Amino acid sequence: MSLPGLSRSIVRAGLRVGAVACVAVAASVLPVPSSAADAGAGAEAVLGAEPRGLIDHAREHSPAYAADRAEAEAAQARIESAGALPDPRFELELMDFTNTMNGRSASLLPERVGETRYRVVQPLPGWGKRELDRQAAEARARQAGALRDAGWSERVAAIEAAWLRYYAADRELALARDALALMQELETLALARYRLGLLPQQAVLRAQREITEQRLQLLARERARSGAVAALNGLLSRRPDAPLAVPAEPGPLPDLRDAAERFERARSRNPEVMAAAEGVGLAHAERDRTRRERLPDFGIGLTHNRPDDGRSSWDLMFEVTIPLQQGSRRAREYEAERMLAAAQARREATADEAAGRLGAAWAAYTGGRDGLRLLRDSLVPQAAATRDAARSALAGGQVDFDSVLEAERQLIAVREQVLQAEIEARLALSEIEKLSGEIK
Template sequence: MTPAGALPDPTFEVELMDATNTMSGRSASLLPGQVGETRYRITQPLPGWGKRELAVKAAEAQAIQADAMRDTSWAELAAKIEALWLRYYAANRELVLNRDGLALLKSLEELSLARYALGLLPQQAVLRMQREISAQRLALVEIEQRRKGLAAGLNGLLGRSHDAPLAAPADPAPLPEHLDAGALFEAAASANPEVNAATYGIDVARAERERTYQDRLPDFAVGVRNNRPDEGKSSWDVMFEVMIPLQQSSRRAREREAEYMLMAAEARREDAKARASGELGIAWSMYAQGRETLRLLEHTLLPQAQATRDASQAALSSGKVDFDSVIEAERQLIDIRTQRLKTELDTRLALTEIKKLTGDLK
């Protein structure tokens, strides 16, 4: 922070005395040495005691706050990238699930056509099967378009061309079984990027207040002057100046402003803490709800839907159920798998938000 505590630049002054040359009777001139007397002066301003140290302190506080604001911006960008990547991952998974469902429906269509040709199945069952296949194909088109849009958005956030190829996303890390709410809220109050930036803003405001109160002390200046008369010997003068702090009303106004700026900085920190706590409460609740819903889907509904689908297919082979029952069982299984994927996505998005709010997103 050397520049902040450096002395002000000195000034250089040239003074032409008797530029009209009235005393010598010559014509007027603006050239040094051709007037009655030429004076050269160098002046160095000197801030009052402690002002340079306070300038360094204020600059350091501003630099730290700038770093904290940079960290805040990076946390926001990282959260956007991770959220978009999770949506891209979910779109890939959904595409695979729908393709598997379409393949199964096609195999059932072949079976239905064979039975229809033998007169064992009504035409309505074949038409419904074909409608289901068409609907599944439309869903695949919508998912593929959404996947391409997410890929373009992800490339944009990464600074790449919108059509740059992206590798198929690998499975993310398993979701934590339990999150300690108390530790999370403590982290949000102490490690949240916005809270940190607001805290460092208080340091900046406090340093500026100290500088403002230090302005009650005078500043100084020292200088030397060389006098060169047209006739006679040159001489040297030494100068010492003191700034007289007489404008008390404006100084008091600046001091009140500094106090209000400090109060505003403290209020911004409390506001950042409150917002971080509120947003964390919402994210934590969504995560806890998502984990409980995933447990229900994975351990209860999904196995039941798979068992129902398998049983209906077995019953179809023995002629105990019709194709409508098989199609309905397959549709329920596809819907539950899609719901599970959507719940997992929402839960992971909530976890990303928690990491951002607690300063854990790297």
């Protein structure tokens, strides 16, 4: 067989292999219709187009948020019991149950002993202690609510970040398909010029190798998208392979200018800072309650005396505790003071940390937004023009095939760079909203 005939056989074989591989890739990438799967998808498939629906779903179905909400409700329910009086005590006293005084045998029956006393005692906390107990319970309830809100803010930010990764994976998959289509067009061009004797066989084989690499990249993007779907479903308490709708294009990036106001909100309205501030209130209440332990507690009792032989009578009793353990009381007061100082320092540290993280997120967003604008308005058109010019030059025989391949690669890389810059800017925006207390 002659060399040209051998070359044509190689090309035809390569085309057949490429067609088979393309079918295999399509079979692995595209979903296989299934009536059972379609029946199970139903209402679940509406989730995923935008993050708001995912957040609403998590609010209703997230076990972690349900636990935080139940803890906050439990702390709220403890307020009523905190200020209540202690339960009274009932005492039964059998005097001379051995019946020594009357010569009878011993007995545990109230009517067969020397004297029976029935006593009811009501403990009475010292002045103001019940009110301080109630204030401490209210502070705990406010802290539990603030911790619930802080946890929810973190979950919302995590859902938004996971959705952005899902959006990025979906768009990267689309870019990979577009890149494969570009390379296939380039292969067609190379084959046409090869048949005319204007390109060597190596150029055609090079184009087919690039197509194979793009197919491998396509498979990698599909795996990345499946992983992003599983991660997002995990945050929503859904099975990993639950269907998600195709993510919609998010709105335009806003032009943030109110930096001073957002930094002030980060130091005051950030959920973590608010939880730390409620911790200070709780520490204040615990310190006041500990100091009030210097005062005694009281008790009042009423006793009914039932003698075996004689008339019954009533006794009124009043008791008071004597706070003599000064060492342990001072230790508790010192502990309460230190806990208050720790809560105040923790609040300041949390506010400083929130402001620092906001500064980093602000810089990332403003820089990313400006870079994204430059990429979209300048670099993408330049790369597309370079690619078109390279193709035209190849048609006129002014450049070699490698120059066209390099131009195609640059265009693909620039499009991926634009997507990555957009995702980074949107992640920074989500962090800014979380730190400034805008997430609800």
